[in-house]
Structures are given as C-alpha cells and as structure tokens.
Amino acid sequence: MGLLPVEFYQSDAVVSLAQQLLGKVLVTDFPAGRTAVMITEVEAYEGPIDKASHAFGNRKTKRTATMYHSGGCAYIYLCYGIHHLFNIVTAPAGVPHAILLRGGEPLEGIDIMLQRRKMDRLAYRMTAGPGTVAQALGLTTKLDGQSLQGPNIWVEDRGIQITPEQIKAGPRIGVDYAEDHAQWPYRLWLKESPWVSRPR
DNA sequence: TTCTCGATTGTCT
DNA sequence: GACAATCGAGAAA
Known part of the structure; x- marks a missing residue:
C-alpha cells in the first residue's frame, strides 16, 4: 500500500515490471486539481535490444x-x-528501459479530466490510448x-490485487516499422477492463 | 540548415 | 476504412 518507492523501478526486467504496474494508481497533482487513474494498459520498451524503442x-x-x-x-x-x-522510466541508471502508459480507469478528478479532453460526459474513450x-x-x-x-506525479499501490489470469499480452501497436520486434508480446492489459485502447 | 517521418487521434466517407 | 493534422527529433549535408 501507499507510494511506490524508487526501488520498485530499479529492476531491469521491464516486462515483469510492466505486469506489476497494472492495477496500480497513477496520480497527478497540478494547480487545476488532483487526478488519478488505475493503470489498465501498458507497453514495455526494452531499450538497447528493442528496435521499437x-x-x-x-x-x-x-x-x-x-x-x-x-x-x-x-x-x-x-x-x-x-x-x-x-x-x-525503469531499470538502474544507464539502462534505457521504459514503460508506455496506454490506458487507465478514472478514479479521481473526473471533471478535470473531462475538461482537459474537451468532453461533456464520461466515455471509455476519455482515457483509451496513450x-x-x-x-x-x-x-x-x-x-x-x-x-x-511527487510532488506532481506519483504511483500508488492501493491494494488492488491483479492475478496472472487477469492479464492479457499481445503485440504492440503502431510500431510496424520495427519489423519483427513489433510482434513481441510487450503490450499488456487487464482482460476484464473496458478502459483500454481499442485493438486495431 | 534542410528534409523526412513518427510508440496517434479524430473526422469524414 | 481512409486520411489529414502538426512539430520537433534525428539524420544528412
């Protein structure tokens, strides 16, 4: 529970770390107010050996x-x-791994998020897509x-338990130029969540 | 300095 | 399903 410590991000097993991020809560706190989403969809980018990175x-x-x-x-x-x-950004200094946020379930500050997206009512597409x-x-x-x-951006563990059965993996999106690497199953999402980007 | 093109989205047909 | 929008990083010169 609580704020994820820096140690959490130090692993160089980027895909495993991406799995652990699902179900965690990303919070931003700016003058406009606080907004938070539960992470439902991510993509791992394995720096040095990944053509898509x-x-x-x-x-x-x-x-x-x-x-x-x-x-x-x-x-x-x-x-x-x-x-x-x-x-x-993950892994120790010098290792350029990263995890792209692709989708989330709105938890706090929904009115603020609607305003930023110029939408008048809540819809799944508000937070579907990077x-x-x-x-x-x-x-x-x-x-x-x-x-x-913090103080502007942080990730919390609010005790939401995600089991391997709830996670689906598949090829990443929009990285066809990376040829074979585009097929790597580095895109991870929560199977039951509607708050994910539409498959192409 | 110039040129090309993208880890996408929204709109129009 | 097709395509325009839009600008800065990266590469070439």
Whole structure:
C-alpha cells in the first residue's frame, strides 16, 4: 500500500515490471486539481535490444537522455506533433528501459479530466490510448524527467490485487516499422477492463 | 540548415 | 476504412 518507492523501478526486467504496474494508481497533482487513474494498459520498451524503442542500440540523444536516468522518473515526448506520450522510466541508471502508459480507469478528478479532453460526459474513450490518457492527466513534455516520487506525479499501490489470469499480452501497436520486434508480446492489459485502447 | 517521418487521434466517407 | 493534422527529433549535408 501507499507510494511506490524508487526501488520498485530499479529492476531491469521491464516486462515483469510492466505486469506489476497494472492495477496500480497513477496520480497527478497540478494547480487545476488532483487526478488519478488505475493503470489498465501498458507497453514495455526494452531499450538497447528493442528496435521499437527510441533508445535502440543504446542510441543516446537529447530527447532519449531521460530514458537513461535511474528508474522512477517520467519520460514524456511529443508524437506526430500533437500527442504527448507518457512513459515510466525503469531499470538502474544507464539502462534505457521504459514503460508506455496506454490506458487507465478514472478514479479521481473526473471533471478535470473531462475538461482537459474537451468532453461533456464520461466515455471509455476519455482515457483509451496513450495520447488521450496523458492529455486527461495533464501530462506534457514540460514534465519530461520529473520524479515519480511527487510532488506532481506519483504511483500508488492501493491494494488492488491483479492475478496472472487477469492479464492479457499481445503485440504492440503502431510500431510496424520495427519489423519483427513489433510482434513481441510487450503490450499488456487487464482482460476484464473496458478502459483500454481499442485493438486495431 | 534542410528534409523526412513518427510508440496517434479524430473526422469524414 | 481512409486520411489529414502538426512539430520537433534525428539524420544528412
């Protein structure tokens, strides 16, 4: 229970860590108010050996530098010039693993999230997909590199138990350019949850 | 400095 | 089902 400690993020077994993140609660606290979602869908990116990762082959640039930080901070970047995608950096410093948040179940600050998404009523699509969850939570590239120990962003364990039977795994989305690596079953989601992105 | 293209989404047909 | 929107990182020159 409670705030996940930095040690949680230090493992370099990124897929296993991604499984453990399902059912945890991601909280953001900005001037607009506090918002929280239970994590229902993630994708693992195994830095150096993963063609779909920005850090494939240990490529290190200004943008990817964040992924080489010690586990427990946020990696946020702009995609298609429009969408801010939120990742959780994992593994010890120097190992560029990351986990992409793709879906969540709204728990707190739903009115704030609706406002950010410019929606007037709650619908599953509010937080289905990496770009939309990040928008709902108010996450932008300005927050790249932020600690996940607070005060603005953190992850809590609220005692929600997830069993292996509740987790489904499949190929990742939107990474066809990575050829064979796109087929790796690094996309994980909660089988029973409606708060996940629609399969393409 | 210039050029290409993306870990996506929403809208129109 | 098809496609435009939109901008900065990364690569080439």
